[in-house]
Every structure is written in C-alpha cells, then in structure tokens.
Amino acid sequence: MVGAETRKGVVLVLMPVGRDAATVAGLIERTGLRAVICHTVRDVVDHLERIVDVVLVAEEALYGSNANDLKDWVDCQPQWSDQPFIVLTNHNEGPKFAAFRRELVLRLRNVNFLERPLQTITLQATVISAERARSRQYETRAYLEAQRGVAVELERLVAERTAELEQANTKLREEIAGRERAQAALLQAQKIEALGQLVGGVAHDFNNLLMAVIGNLDLLSKKLGEDARLHRLLDGAMEGARRGATLTQRLLAFARKQELKAQATDVRSLVENMIGLIDRSVGPMVRIELRAEDKMPVVDVDPNQLEMALLNLAVNARDAMITGGVLTIELSEQIVEVYDQLGVQPGRYVVLSVQDTGEGMDTETLARAVEPFFSTKGVGKGTGLGLSMVFGLAQQSGGALRLESAPSSGTTARLWLPVATETTLPSGRTPNLETKASGRARILFVDDDLLIAGSTVDLLEDLGHQVIEAHSAIEALRLLESGLAADLLITDHAMPGMTGIELAREVRRQYPRLPILLATGFAELEGSELVDVARLAKPYTQAQLATEIAHLLPHGRNGF
Template identity: 55%
Template sequence: MLDGVSDDARLVQLLDSIDDGYVAVDGEWRIRLFNRAAAEFVGRHRAELIGRTLWEGVPEIVGTETERQLRRAAAGEKICFETRSSTRPDRDVVIRAVLLPDRSLTITFSDITERTTAERTARESEARFRLIADSAPVPMWVTSLDRKRWFVNRAYVEFLGVGYEEATQFDWRSVIHPDDIGRILKEQVEKEASLQPFMLEARYRKTGGDYCWLRSHSQPRWGPDGEHVGFIGVAFDVTIAKDAELELQRQVAERTAELEALYTRTPTILQSQSADGRLVSVSDRWLEFMGFESREQVVGRPAVDFLSDGDLERYRREDWPALLAGREVKDAEYRVVKRNGEIADVLISSRPWHDSEGRFVRTMAAIIDVSARKRTEEALRQAQKVEAMGQLTGGVAHDFNNLLAPIIGGLDLLQRRGVGDARTQQTIGSALQAAERAKTLVQRLLAFARRQPLQPSPVDAGRLIEGMAELIGSTVGPRIRLVLDVSDDLPACLADPNQVEMALLNLSVNARDAMPDGGTLTIAAGVEQVDEAAHDLRPGSYVRLAVSDTGCGMDEDVAARAIEPFFSTKGIGRGTGLGLSMVHGLAAQLGGALRLKSAPGQGTEVQLWLPCAAARPEASAAGQSPRTVNGAGAVLLVDDEPLVRASTADMLEDMGFTVVALESADEAAARLADGLAVDLIVTDHLMPGMTGTELARTVRSTRPGTPVLIISGYAEAGGIESDLPRLTKPFRHADLAAMLTTLLG
C-alpha cells in the first residue's frame, strides 16, 4: 500500500485506464476483475458482475464459439481468435485468453469492428470491381511495370477467343495490323514513359480474321506511397465508345488531381481550408509546430482561431476574399498563436483549388516559421540602438570630463590655498563635493556606455552600497521602500567599483519594473565561504551582494533564459534585454558568479558573488593627505582644451615645475625636434592630428628615459599602450601629485 491506496485499488485504476476490455475469472469461472471498458462494452454495471460466474454474468456467450474457445484456454491452451460479439452482434472483437499458474483465467478483448469493416469493404469493393468489369461490354485490363496483365475482364477474353489464363499472357502485337504495328509500338513506349494518361488507336484482328478499329485508353497506376506500379486500360470500338471515352477521361483526371493533392509529402507546414474558412486537413508538421497531438483537435475549427488578434481584420479584409476570388496569396506575414499561447511569426502562401467545373473546393496553404529571423532582426535593432546610445553617452561624458577638469582643478586650488574666510572655504568645499559627484556620475555614464575598462581593485562593498543609496532611491521612486542590509566587518572584494555600481543600478531598475504597484527592494551584502568547487565558483571567500524584490517573480522557463543577451519580458521598446547578461559577464570576468532565485508571486533575488581581495581598499584622493611633489625642472604640457590646459598648468606650477603649455601634439613634436629641453611630458590623448600616444611613442624613440604621462577625458583605454602611465580627467591636485610621485620615483 502506498499513500493509503491498496495495490488492488491501483490495479483496478490501471486496468480502467486502458481501452481494451479486461476480465479475470478464478478456477470456478467466478468473475474477479471486470474493467471499465469491458463493463461499458457488455452494457452492465461492474458491481452486478463481480462474484458471479462468467456464464451467469454474460449469458449471451453460453453455447457460442466464444465459450468453446474459453474452455480450451481453461484447459491450458493459449487462445486468440476473432469473432462476432455475443453481447453486441453489430461489433467484431478479437479475444485473447491466458491461463495463469493459480488456475485463474485472464481474458482481454478489443473492438476490431472498424478494421474488419474496412477489410470487408475492400473485399466487397474488389468483388464489385470484378463484377462491374466483367459486366462491361468492352475489354479492360490491368498491367504491372513489366507490361504483364494480371487482370482482364470477360469482354477482353471473349474478344481474343481464348481462355482466361491464356488471355493474360497473350501478345497483342500478333493481332495488330502490319501497317499499324510500328507506329503503335513507338507511341506506346513514348507515352508510357511520360507517366500520363494516353490514348492509342489501331486496327486489331478479331477471332474471325476481320480487323476492327479499337481506341485504347491507358493511365498509370500509383501505389499507396505514390510509386508507379503499372497501367490500367480499356478499349472501345470507336463508333460506339466516344461518349464513354470522354466521361472516363473526366473521372480519371479528377481522381488523379485529388490523389496528388492529398498525398503529396512535404516537410513544410501545410493546412487546407474549406469555403467557409474551416480547417479540413493539416499536415503532421502543422500539428507538431502548433503543439497539438491529433487532427481531431483542430479539423473543423475556423482557421482564424489560430491567428493573433492584431491580424484578424487584415486577413478577413484582404487575403481571404482574394482566395475566394481565385487569386493566390504569397508570403503573407502573420502571427499565429500556438496551443501553449506562444506567438510565432510566419509567412503563409495560399492558393485556391477548384474542381473541373471551376467551383471552389478548398485552399492549400504552406506555412514557414520565421520567428527566429524576427528575433534576430529585433536583436540587431536593439544592439544598434545600444551602440548608438553608447557612442552618444561616451561623447557627452568626454565633454563633461573636459568641463569638469578646470572646475575641479580650480576649486581644489582655491581650497588648498585657503582663499577667503571660513564661509568662503565652506562654499568652495560644497562646490568641490558637487563637482566630485558629477565626476562619479560621468564615470557611471561611461560604464553604461561600455567605455569604461575593467579595472579590478579592492573595493569596500558596504561603503559602495551606502554611497549609492540616494541614487537608487531616486531611481526606483517613492512607491518602493529601499532597505540596506550590510554585514559588519565586511571584507574588501576584488571588483571594478564603477562596473559594480552599474550592475547594482541595473538590478534595482529590474526590481522596480517587477513591482509596478510598489513593494520592498532589499540590497544586502555579506561574506560567504565556498569550501568545495561549485559549478560556477572556485573554493574561497566571497562577498555576496544580493538585490531582492517583492515583485511578480519568474517561472522556471523565464528564469532559465533571463541571462540570455536580448531576452526581455518587458516588451519591444521597454528594455534591451542586456541588463542581466551584462551583470553575468561582469561576475565571470571578476572570477565570481551570478545566481538567480525566483518563483511566480514570490519575488526575485539576484546574487552577485565577488572574490574577496587580499589587500584593503585604498582611500579616495579626496580623503588623502596632499602628497608633496618636489617639482624641479621643465614640464611640457599638451592639451587642445584651453581651460583644461590652464588648470593643469596651474597645478604643475604650484608643485614647482616650469611649464611649457602647447595645444597640439604636432606642435609639441616639432618643438622637441628643435631641441626643447624638458624633464617630463604631460599630454592629452585624443587631439586633432597626432595623438598623445603617438607623441609618447616618438619621445621614447628620440628621448628614451623622458617620462610621459597620458591624461584623457575618455575613460576607455583604446589606443593607449598598456605600459604608458595614464590619469583620467577630471583630477585633483592630489591625484596628479600621486601619479607624478610614482612616475618620477
């Protein structure tokens, strides 16, 4: 017994689930089992039968062949026989009986009425054919591929004046008129090879020796799989058979066209509609594509049941009237609804089929699934949009960096020199803080535009989350409560802070979209230990960042595809489908992993696992004590932005350097070639003409040992050699001093 259900009850349930009748009797013929199908077939309630003998429960079988066979089975023979049902004389059954070791007998039976009816129909059809053929006053025959006749009718035999067997072997060439035989043999070979119905006329010698003109009509025969198996022919006396000839040709042509249409095999999705727009046939591939098991589920239903609502009006207004008018419809784009509710993009080509009198019979349509192509096209459009947005954002961020450089540099200079009274210094400090926030915002824009190179370093994840709380809170809106849950003594993780900020912002936006009616967004950070290698993580210590919401959640299918590039449930134009895939890629690059937990109605939690760092995070430049640079010597400063050039020159002069400021790398290269003596070169990267990297390469070849520092408003490192020291704009006096201290030793 399992789950409170006995084995006997399970056996009854199992037997009731099958379509065949099943009966079990003991050695005294008492009924022990009688399944549902058997009870329904004999028309009795099972409760009335159990415990009674088989002869009492089903008295109709007493004295029949069925009783005799069952008693043979009870004597030990394995019995299987076909018979007319004793309880339902209009049905045929096949009965099997097996004696079991405990002397009980199992009896199974199946209703085979459809098969036997079909067999009787076939036999009767063949008999009718022979009867009709033998009743015909004209010769008829059927041949195989080797031209041997395996059937001839009575008129055929009588025309030759021989016996039936001799008639099937008779060589017709022996009775064709000598003047016709050459032509007839040539036409026969050519027309048989065409596999088309054909007609021959010639003079044939009758038994009395006279010749008569016969017109023979032959047409190819096709097997059940469409293969050519021979010919069927009939011959008429031309004078009396003209009308019969035309009628036979019409019937043969109609039948041939119908068979070709019904039995054409193709891997394409096919459907056929009647004049009232209902499905009359579909191919196996159609059923597979639309998700149905049998034709009974769809045949007879209106074809429009499977079109999306947005396509119904166009179909009824344009394509269906065109088909009814006899016009073909080619590659019409539609969206069909599968059984599971999935929408598929398809191309439908349809043509009407008319009978020999021009009456509309049905349409035949071929369907091509283009869903994958549509998804690819949409993904390409989204990628182009993202790329264009990235280029625009990157360019704007570069311009902001160049604008922020003199602002931050100037405010930093005023703060370091203590200009003004305490209130003035407070104002300068506030302005500097705002400029630093703008700098951080630009870095986030560059990270979104994917123009920020991955620069892993030890990161205080707790401080990073707290620093983003205000931005995330304003992004998700007032209807969503933001909760931070950061563990105390959280170790540093190895990450790129800009990219992690962007990842947390993306995940927060996804959480917001999953809670249209409001909810709670929780951002947590904790430390986890992985002792054994997981499928996505190596053993070691990790900082686990988790973004969870109380939204609608995802089912297993959606969750499984959530990190696929361009996969989105937000609809066209509302999301790129890149958010989670970018976060997943970031985690993989950093040696961590992304894990997803979700269920419909239970919200979603996305975990970003990042490896712990061995070192502690460095303090930001704003919080460091100013580093002193013993500026001695001449510095060549190159930047095409006047304000940036002036601000940087002020910083360098404040450090004690003598500054030669130029606006282009081409001019700097010329001055150096003329013998300008400098101890250090500080140059922008992207400028009209020669770039800063090209200038550095020239200096390395002509003045080896002269230090070169690249400063750039772009955060990306494209085009800058990896071994060149580099400082990203905007920067403060302390940032530049720290870099020069490292560079000059």
C-alpha cells in the same frame, strides 16, 4: 467565299421581317456552320440553353422590352462564357437610335454591329470570327472541368500530406521562434553597444568640462580670504563638480570605458560585509535574506565597483517594493559550456542574484531597463544610471547582467562574474592623495583643448613648475627635437592627427628616460598595451596631479 470549318457550329438567326432570315441562313450554311431560324426572342433564349456559337439578330427584333429576356440570360452566364451577338442595323440614325445601340452593348456585352445592306463576305467573315471565339470559350470550359477533376485529386493528395506538413511546420515554427529570439537579443546588444559609444563620447567631453571647472575652483580656493560665505559658495560649486564627476564615472561604466582595478575577490565575504550597509539603505520595511553555497570561488572583478553595483541593485529593489517586501541575495556557481545568445561566454562563473517581491516590469520597460537615464521613478528620484552602471561593469569584467521580471511578480537581477584564473592580487601602488614635494620641474604639457590646457597650466604653475605648452603631438615632438630639456611630459590622449598614446610611443623610442603622464577620461585606449605610461584619470584635482608628479619625479628634475 470563306471556306467551311470541320466543326459544325450553331448560329441562331432572328430576323422576323420578310424572307431575310432564310436568306441569311443560307449564306451561313455555305460557311459550313448550321443556321437555326428563330421567330421570337424567347425562342433564342430557349436555344441558348443548349450549345450555341453565335446569335445573329436584326436590330428591330430587339426594340422595346424585347431585349430584357436576353439581358437576363446574359447576366446569368457562367464565368467562362461570353456569348457573342451580331446585330444587323438599318439606316436609322439620330440620338434615339444611338442611345438604343449603346444600351444594347451594356445589356448583351459581347456585341458586333453590321449595317445593312450587307456584303456576303462581310457577313460570313464576321460570323466565322465570332464562332471561332466561342469555340475557344468551349475549350476553356472543357479545360476547367478537367481541372476540377485534377483539383479533387490534388485535395486528396494534400489531405494525405497534411499531417507530415503540420509536423514539419511545427518544427519550423519552433526554429523561427528561436531565431527571432536570437535576433531580438542581437538587436538589443547592438542597440546597447551604440548607446555605449554615444555615452562614452559624451562622458569624455563632460570630463573635459569638469576638468576646467575643478581646476579653476582649486586655484580659486587659494585666492579667497576669510569670508565664510565665499567659501560656502566655493564648496557648493566644488561639490557639484564632484557629483558631475561621479555621474561621468557611471556613464563610463555603462560604456565599458571606466577605470577598473580588477583583482581576485571573495564575493561571499564582500556581500556579507555589505549586509549592514544594505540593511540601512533599504530600511526596516524590507527583510533581507542571504543564500550562498558553502564554498565559493573567487572572481576577477573590481571590488569597489562590485560593492557599488550591489548597492545600486538593492536600492532599485527597495524602490520597487513600495509597501515593503523581501530582498533575496543569492550566490551560486555556474558552468557555461556553450556560448549563450545573451552574451555569456563558456567558462566558470559566480552568479550574484538580487531578487525582490516588488511591482515588476512589463516587457517594454524591461527592454529599456539598462539604458542610461531611463527611469520609472519620476523626475528628481534617480538618474537612471544604476542598472546601466551594473551592466557596464558586468560587460567590462567579462560577464553579463540578466534581468527577469513581469508585472506584479517582482524582478531578479543576475550578475554573472567570471571565476578568477589566478588568486594573487594584482601588483600596483596604492594611490597617495597627499601632495609630495617633487621640486621645481620643467614640464611639457600637451592638449589640443585650449580650455583644459589653460586650466591645467595654471595648476602646474601654481605648484611651482615651469610649463611649456603644446597644442598637438606634432608640436610637442618639434619642441623636443629643437632641444627642449623637459623633466616630464604630460599629454592628453584624444587629439587629432596623433593621439597621446602614439606620442608616448614615439617619445619613449627617442627619449627613453623622459617620464610620461597620460591624462585621459577613457580607460580602454587603443594601443595602450604597447607602451607603459603612468595615467591620471580625468577630471583630477590639483592634489591628485601633484601626487602623480611626485611619483614620477621623486627627486625633482630627471632630465633624459
């Protein structure tokens, strides 16, 4: 026999036929539980409104619609409750009874079936097990009620801390907003940097192609007769090549790899001298206003590139003012003491601002404004390189470009230029585009690109020089080591294995008297500060090539 529990649980017994109810109640009482005999389903429901552990019911008491009241009560149980039912079945079998029992499970949910005749131990064990499960439900109810009290206290504490937390959250939101702005600026800078690397590589390859085109057109121009039509065709091709060269210069400006001749520049004088050109460029529908402080320090910048940048900004402003407007050019001095998240380093700057009263830009357009080839002007109305060129000039000069704009509110472009630390102009010769006679020379020419090599060799031979070709730096060094007596070394920079700079450094170490000319489309070369060599920017014409050779070999052959 199962031992009695200390807790006096209640078991409802509904067995309407004969003395079965009294017999079963006696067996239950022997377990230490209290049995309550009910006569109808309604009696069971009424008792369920009080504390009940188990309902034990004969199957026949639930036939017909008798189970509906129980189902309604089960459906209304609180969330913590899952009232256990023990149904005593008989030997009736068949589809009808199987379906009835499945329906009971759906209606009463927590149901155990015991088939009569019963063994005493089976009945008692099943009832005790159900009572224990119900006891745990009552414990859950007590816990939930206690938690409700805790929740009330917690709500009071939360209410007391709400003001403090709200204040802390406000400060946190401000910090998050600042961090998001910084991250957005960083992502934009990384995006522009990646674009710059891509654009720089494309511009370099394009320069090589233009080098072959311009070189061959140069030679072809000397082979034509007096046919005016052929000369027009050649001039058209050469003009297209020159425009392509201008395009690559703008791409290199964005990539911060253009050739800059920075010098101390009076920006106010430069702007005042350009007002006439800007006025003609923007047309009569745009009024120009110039605002500048009386005394402006000089800045360290390439004046020619700055003029081009200012003209690009003015033309962009004109295009944004379809029906006319006001173009304001302003100069001011600014001091930055702490690093700016938008890229301005601490120091003194002259800020050149160009402001229009045009259509303005939305946030999405503003974010892409300096990307190369991005334009809102429509097909055929611009290359989309104006702002990217200005951006590249600012970055390469140690400054920054900032754009501020909103729809219908115009656009302001601010070009931050660092104040020059020295007021003397940099030394350097003035380029002479006239071809100087340097005599016949033996030239070692190095380039891994066969197309460029063939074109340049033809140019050099047409000038009367003897050319020895090498298609790698290693091959060039072997030729020199084998006794080649060259008067001049002309080399490309971007070559696999050993670059042109590395070749120049090695040649300068072994043959210090051998002049070297580095031909490249890049302005910023890794390691270039370690070796002083003459440079010729790609693409170049035969006249420019001859001029550089004349500077390096003013008296013909030098030897080494």
